[in-house]
Amino acid sequence: MNPRERPMTAWAGAVEAAAGAAREGPTPFLRRGGGHPTSEGPSAGVARGDAPSDPLVRPYTLTRGRTRPRSAGPALDMITIVVAARDREEHHLEPEYKEILRLCHRPISVAEISARLDIPMTVVKVLLGDLVAEGDVRTRAAVPVTRLPEKKVLQAVLDGIRRL
Structure with missing residues (x-):
């Protein structure tokens, strides 16, 4: 046959x-x-x-097999906020970078970018690292918790939720 x-x-x-x-x-x-x-x-x-x-x-095709950004930059986690730092001529960029920059016109978390583009988080972190290195986006880490709330406050919140 x-x-x-x-x-x-x-x-x-x-x-x-x-x-x-x-x-x-x-x-x-x-x-x-x-x-x-x-x-x-x-x-x-x-x-x-x-x-x-x-x-x-396959996810590795978007990063050309890389698991880390091209240059060292800030650590990115799920709740890191990303925003476009400047307008850039996008006709030289690959489609995935264009979409990320489009989403970053407003502050957005790394997790949101991953979800909206339906791309694995690790791939988004590599692509964002490249954009940070080029100066196209800025990142801001989530505000660290300097002091845990008192137990009384947490108990009051829990009681309020239970009453709902």
């Missing part, structure tokens, strides 16, 4: 779609249409879009 005449499996269809998309040009990094990670099959944990023709997007 000719390989082109065989019925395509779901995996082969995804590979074929990705190859076709590569021939047509770059694909957006975001998974449009509510893609979600999968938990079964040979590609467990790989994000897919809803349509069978959506290409697979």
Whole structure:
């Protein structure tokens, strides 16, 4: 039987779609249409879009395999606030950087960026680190707790919640 005449499996269809998309040009990094990670099959944990023709997007492709930003910068955690530091001509930036800068026109947390773009937190931290190094965004750590609230205050809050 000719390989082109065989019925395509779901995996082969995804590979074929990705190859076709590569021939047509770059694909957006975001998974449009509510893609979600999968938990079964040979590609467990790989994000897919809803349509069978959506290409697979592996997180390390967005950072070119890096797990840390290009240069050392401030430590970023989930609640670090990020805001765009300047307007930059975005036509030279990759799509993921453009989307992050678009979101950062207002102060936003690292966790929110990750959720809105549907990109893993570790990838967002690497991309944000690059933008910080370039001076495109500024970060502000969450205000540290200098003193814990008194037990009486916490008990009053808990009692108030229970009365609701």
